[in-house]
Amino acid sequence: MxxxxxxxxxxxxxxxxxxxxxxxxxxxxxxxxxxxxxxxxxxxxxxxxxxxxxxxxxxxxxxxxxxxxxxxxxxxxxxxxxxxxxxxxxxxxxxxxxxxxxxxxxxxxxxxxxxxxxxxxxxxxxxxxxxxxxxxxxxxxxxxxxxxxxxxxxxxxxxxxxxxxxxxxxxxxxxxxxxxxxxxxxxxxxxxxCKDTPNFIANRIGTYGLQVTLHAMEEFDLGPDEIDVVTGRAMGRPKSATFRTLDLVGLDTYMHVCNNVYEHVTDKEEKEVFKASPLLKRMVENNWIGSKSGQGFYKKVKTEKGKEILALDPKTLEYRSRKKLKANSLDQAKRGKTLAKKLQALIYGEDTAGKLAWYITKKVLLYSANRLEEIANDIVSIDQAMKWGFNWDLGPFEIWDAIGVETSVARMRAEGEKIPRLVEELLAAGKSSFYEKGDNGVKFFHIGGQFREVQENEKVINLAQLKAQGKVIKGNSGASLIDLGDDIACLEFHSPKQAIGPEIITMMNYAVKEVSANYRGLVIGNQAPNFCVGANLMLMLMEAQDYNWPEIDMMVRQFQKTMGSLRYLDKPVVAAPFGMTLGGGVEVCLPADRLQAAAETYMGLVEVGVGLIPGGGGTKELLFRWMDGVDPKDRVALQPLVNHVFMAIGQAKVSTSALHARKYKFLRSCDGITANSDHLLYDAKQVALGLAKSGYKSPQPIRIPVVGETGYSLMKLAAHDLMLSGYISEHDYKIASKLAFVLAGGNVPEGTVVSEEYLLDLEREAFLSLIGEPKTQARMQYMLAKGKPLRN
The missing domain is CATH 3.40.50.720 (NAD(P)-binding Rossmann-like Domain)
Known part of the structure; x- marks a missing residue:
């Protein structure tokens, strides 16, 4: 096949x-x-x-x-x-x-x-x-x-x-x-x-949970906005929670899915749950079906203050300003250090939010256990379906473990609920959780009272599991070097947002020495939500505000030197980016021998958004990728290529995928793309092994032809025209001019071939001069506070 x-x-x-x-x-x-x-x-x-x-x-x-x-x-x-x-x-x-x-x-x-x-x-x-x-x-x-x-x-x-x-x-x-x-x-x-049953697994469980939440809205006398405060991130579910999700899906589509179950199930109690509510019917009749019709449970309107999102009052069917449900259980949940602690604080809370969360959770857990044999082969299938199909952080049986099976079942019994056979079998076996760690991985409780090993795909490498097995070679607060087996090591970033700071640079330098001495290759990757969002901006800003220029200069030099060590390591280096790979994250990737990127990788050198240019070698590396193989004497060819780099960095271009990243040469034709992010580290490891087996030799120092003074003038002129046309500010023009000077190779004749060290010096000088600018510091502060760029 x-x-x-x-x-x-x-x-x-x-x-x-x-x-x-x-x-x-x-x-x-x-x-x-x-x-x-x-x-x-x-x-x-x-x-x-x-x-x-x-x-x-x-x-x-x-x-x-x-x-x-x-x-x-x-x-x-x-x-x-x-x-x-x-x-x-x-x-x-x-x-x-x-x-x-x-x-x-x-x-x-x-x-x-x-x-x-x-x-x-x-x-x-x-x-x-x-x-x-x-x-x-x-x-x-x-x-x-x-x-x-x-x-x-x-x-x-x-x-x-x-x-x-x-x-x-x-x-x-x-x-x-x-x-x-x-x-x-x-x-x-x-x-x-899945089994051939109505709505299969994810929609069967998911729509049941949505129906239960719709019933809860009436029972608790709350609006959709108040319920969404509870049923979103507080419960380990997407930010869109319940009613914003329904608006996105479309109420007409949702009703069709519910009706399909209603028409095909025979259990009267279950049938009643999937019966469309009068509110839902009325909204669909009015064509208030969500985002595609402009209004549903929420409606965006224009006001004197700008745009405002209103919420539907389910009693009057009129739209009103949104309310935010406040509760002590929600505050306690925010303080929880793990999702389990957050869920326990919320679900066992005695206030309205806690009771609502318990009501919804209880119903979904009982339903999942009762329907298990009918719709799925095992509890793992249900948990994965809800995580992958509805973006829940935990599936129903994982939630049960998180809140405590014994504690929750005792409460359910006290409230008169009938406990499903599977749960009774678990407790009768003297077990208190549906999942437990086995000798070879994780085991799950199966129908019939037995535990079975979760069948992991060999292409799924779990760093947390490797760390638990004692595979950490060395680590600190920012990063760890982990043994992946087959003499391949993995450098994992685990600082907040994987931001690059002194701890990560220290571990990178250690990794270079350790891999050179004892391993066949190095993979740089992690399993956080994103690969790396750049350098530690807060640290850089604090040093700049203290006028600590020697410290900043030392940090930038150290970062540049470390990236050079990666490039010239005598063992193959494979970077495995995914998700947001920005600024310093890209600078870590570019010196690698190969990139094995997840299909959903969003790469960009975005430093201009905070008033800077790349300072860790990113400008030099991207310029080299575009100029590689070009005849220095072919002056006609040089300038258009430099212009590509100037636009990519100057406009903070970010790829919309790994495939799109090839347009900017963040990825080359020799770099690979992995469709399934769960297989990313495995694929990167195989690439490193392949390079090692083929007799890897580290690259020779590079020299780059530059466009010099002529090219610098052309790039400055283009930026000046944009400023005069109102597309960029004066500070944007200053940043663009600094960037153009670096990319042009400074005040040298067109076609001059320069060394890496020469370009790195230019890059560092431009970075240091810009970070001292008050407007750049304002941009950095705004990004830290608001999470978006300031145009000043």
């Missing part, structure tokens, strides 16, 4: 986005939809008119934010068509994904058409969010059924990690395993295998 080409049938929001994500990972895709029913007789003969719906779906990919595409150029891999003229094209694909309207009869009819052109071995799947997989292929051949399964993507497909795979009764188990591996490794998904 190998998927090289695919076809997506249905070019609505999900269908087009799935085609977009296939293109993201390099898979050519046909995007087909029906022929519009309102065509004139003339248009019926026009292919463009007949493909209009599919073309509209493709066009939408360029407009949506956040973008469904890693880079706009990947859209060239998507070919539009229609289901009448282009059905024969499906003979050329390896995978057909059905994403048409959620109507069983329409799907059945489509699969009947598909089988007529179907070739043995071709994979066919449905992206249904809840219709029975087995019912869809009733009447199809057994061979077709063997190659059919459900592949439920979550929206938006590029960003949502969960992919639910639902085998049918006849699906070939080998196909299921292949699709699981393909989805994880190529599409970058977290895969959960």
């Amino acid at each position: 190998k998927i090289r080409k695919a076809a997506v049938l249905g070019a609505g929001v999900m269908g087009a986005a799935i085609a977009g994500h296939l293109a993201n990972v390099g898979i050519e895709a046909y995007l087909l939809d029906i022929v519009p029913r309102d065509l004139s007789e003339e248009e019926k003969q026009d292919r463009k008119a007949r493909n209009r719906l599919a073309q509209a779906g493709k066009d939408r990919l360029f407009k949506e934010k956040p973008s469904p595409l890693y880079d706009k150029a990947v859209a060239d891999l998507i070919h539009v068509g229609n289901l009448e003229d282009d059905l024969d094209q499906l003979r050329n694909v390896d995978w057909i994904i059905e994403v048409v309207v959620e109507n069983l009869k329409i799907k059945q009819d489509l699969f009947e058409q598909i089988e007529k052109i179907w070739k043995p071995g071709m994979i066919v799947s449905s992206n249904t969010s809840g219709i029975s997989i087995n019912q869809m292929v009733e009447g199809r051949s057994e061979e077709f059924k063997k190659h059919f399964l459900g592949t439920h993507f979550f929206n938006p497909p590029r960003y949502m990690k969960l992919l639910e795979i639902i085998p049918g009764e006849s699906t070939d188990p080998k196909l299921v395993q292949y699709m699981k591996a393909f989805a994880e490794e190529v599409l970058g998904k977290g895969v959960v295998l």
Whole structure:
């Protein structure tokens, strides 16, 4: 089995986005939809008119934010068509994904058409969010059924990690395993295998929790804004909490998902929970369906003070100013050092917020345990589905462990709740948690009263687990050097926001010596929310405000020297960036022999946002990447390349993905991209091993041709024009001028070849002069306080 080409049938929001994500990972895709029913007789003969719906779906990919595409150029891999003229094209694909309207009869009819052109071995799947997989292929051949399964993507497909795979009764188990591996490794998904039940796992549990919260709004007499204060980050869930999430999803879509469960479950009590509330029905009737209609539980309005977000009063159905629920339990939760402590403080609180959190949590935990055998193979599947599909920090059974199984069950019993069999079995076995650490990793409690090992993918390297196993070579408060096995070491940043300070630089220097002496290679990576957001801005600002220029000069020199040590280490260095990789984070990556970046990597030298230019070698390194291989005598070629660097740094360009980072040469063609961030360290380790096995030799010192005084004048002139046009401020112009001077190589003739040390000196001098500027210090202070740049 190998998927090289695919076809997506249905070019609505999900269908087009799935085609977009296939293109993201390099898979050519046909995007087909029906022929519009309102065509004139003339248009019926026009292919463009007949493909209009599919073309509209493709066009939408360029407009949506956040973008469904890693880079706009990947859209060239998507070919539009229609289901009448282009059905024969499906003979050329390896995978057909059905994403048409959620109507069983329409799907059945489509699969009947598909089988007529179907070739043995071709994979066919449905992206249904809840219709029975087995019912869809009733009447199809057994061979077709063997190659059919459900592949439920979550929206938006590029960003949502969960992919639910639902085998049918006849699906070939080998196909299921292949699709699981393909989805994880190529599409970058977290895969959960589901049973063919209404709404599968994530939507079944998730919509139940949302319904319970809607009921709680009435029972506790609270507004959506007050409930969202509790059900967001305080409970380890996304900031969008409950009602902002519903607005984003769309209340009409949400009602459809609820109705699907309501119509297909037989338990009366469960059925009642999924029954749409009168409030929800009224809102959908009024077209108050959320963000796409401009109002839902929230509404953005213009006021004299600017824009204001109002909240719906569920009693009057009028919008009012938002209220923020205040409670001691919320304050206590904020002080908790771990998520478990935060949850305990909130859920066991005696005030309104605590009682609300307990009410919702209790219902969801009991429901998850009661429905386990029906919808999932094990508790791990439910926990992963909720974390990957709804962005919860912990899944239901992990939450149960966090708040204490014995304590919570005792309270549930006191409140008259019936405890599920699985939980009773756990307690009867003398256990107090659903998960425990085993000899080879983590074990989970399984149906039937047994603990089983969590089957970890060999490509998932867990740094926390390695540290617990005593694999730390050396560490301090900012970073650790960890043994990854096979004589490869990993330098992990763990300072706040992975900001680079003296502790990290100390550990980097230690890592260089230790790896040189005892290891085959070095990987630089971590498993925090982001790779690195830059240097320790607060430390630099404090030194500047104290006029401690010698200390700042020493720090910058030390950082530059350390980056040079990485570049010329006699063992291969592989950086593994992901998420926000900004400023100093980029400067750590650029000297590495290779980058193995997560697909979702946002790289940029953004120092101008705080009134500076890169000071740790970033300017020099990016210039080298653009000038590498250029003939110094080819003066016509030099200036345009330098201009690219000038714009990238001067405008603080940040890539929208790892693929897009290649546009700025933050990544080169030799650097790799990993779709699944869970596999990133494994892939980086393999690259380091490969370089070591191939007889690695450290690079030779570099010399760079520069554009000199002529190029400097041209760049300054361009910046001056922008200032006169009002696009940049006087201080922006000053920063741009300093940057241009460094990139031009100072006052030397055009075509002069200069050394690294020469450029580093220019870079450091520019950095030091700018950090002494009051307006730069104001920018630094504003960034620290507000988290966004100040334009002064």
